[in-house]
Amino acid sequence: MKSSTETQKLVVVTGASAGMGASAARELARRGFHVLAGVRRDRDADALRATGVEPVMLDITESEQVAALAARVADDPRALHALVNNAGVQVNAPVEVLPLEEWRRVFDVNLFGHIAVTQALLPALLRAGGRVINISSIGGKYAMATYGAYAGAKFALEAVSDSLRREVSPLGVQVVVVEPGGIRTEFATRGIATANDLAARMTPEQHERYGGLVRANNALMASGTASGLTADAAARVVAKAVTVRRPRTRYTAGRDAALIMRLGPLLSDRALDRVLAANLRRHFPKEAAVRPAGAAPSRG
Incomplete structure (x- = not known):
């Protein structure tokens, strides 16, 4: 339901070309916000443009485009209610590779x-008493094999979120982390394609060490995505973090994320290694070794 106050507020959503970002932009517009939706291609802008959704060209690694976004926000008379940091890439490969x-x-x-x-x-958010919503991942708490780079960045995002929250909450800005599990979008599909491309460049020795692991992880990722939350359902979690009067510091999105976040703290590192290895073992190709690389060997 739209309120008269929400129609006067802006929300910025990065990484809104497709998937959860696009769904979040549409959901927030439906709730009455004017959404500046970051995209990188004209065709994505054309597909997303709608009442309450204004696509803006934004590659968050390009300083000129970030500055242009800040200028667009500064020139708007409406208050900036929230920034949703959603842009991301998934790259899976063994640390060595x-x-x-x-x-x-x-x-x-x-x-x-x-x-x-x-x-x-942040200056606009501080003036408005807004909030920052950082889209992390269950990989921001627990790093599986081949997730070193992706999980490493998400772990760091979780830490930055905690630090930022403690800096700006006394100033009236709230910081919230959303931790999705498997989401039915093209994000994982692109991640699998990238993993296969990287695997094709492995040396014969690396392929012997990690080839089965990469294939098993791709199969697990595909399975988790197929049974995961829809992008629209995940977007409603994001919208809750944006709109609820007193948001929690963290929200999970999806049953798998909620389960792992509850189970993980109860297990030792070695016990969690065994749980993750057993889950991955089901997806190993028949001709590959049964024990995933990096899993602890059994002791008789």
């Missing part, structure tokens, strides 16, 4: 880009 330039790209998009946008828009 992933080139350093890919590590840097993942951190640029999944961490430093969010910091850049947050820094640029």
Whole structure:
């Protein structure tokens, strides 16, 4: 339901070209906000443009585009109610295999880009008493095999969110983290394609060590995505974080995320290793070794 006050407020959503970001932009517009929706291509802008949704060209790793967004917000008489940091890339590969330039790209998009946008828009958020919604992941709490770069950036985003919350909550700005599990979007599909491309560049020795692991992880990712939350359902969690009067510091999105967040703290590192390895083992190709790389060997 729209309120007269919400129609006077802006929300910025980054990474709104498709998936959860696009759904969040539409859901927030439906609730009466004017949404500045960050996209990187004209065709995505054309598909997203609607009442209450204004696409803006935004690559969060490009300082000129971040500055243009900040200027657009500053020129608008409406208060900035929320920034939803949703842009991201998923890159999965063993630590040994992933080139350093890919590590840097993942951190640029999944961490430093969010910091850049947050820094640029914090003055407007401070004036309005708004809030920052950082889209993290269950990977921001628990890192599975091949998730080193992605989880590393998300772990860092969780830490930055905690630090930022403690800095700006006394100033009237709330900081909220949303931790999705599997979401039925193209995000994981693109991640699988990237993983396969990186696997194709492995040396024969690396392929012997990690080939089965990569294939098993891709199968697990596809399975989790197929049974995951819809983008629209995830967007409603984001909208709750944006609109509820007293938001929690963290929200999960999806049953798998809620389960892992409850189960994880109850297990030791070794016990959690065994749980994750057993879940992954079901997806290993028949010709590959049964024990996933990195899993603790059984002791007789």
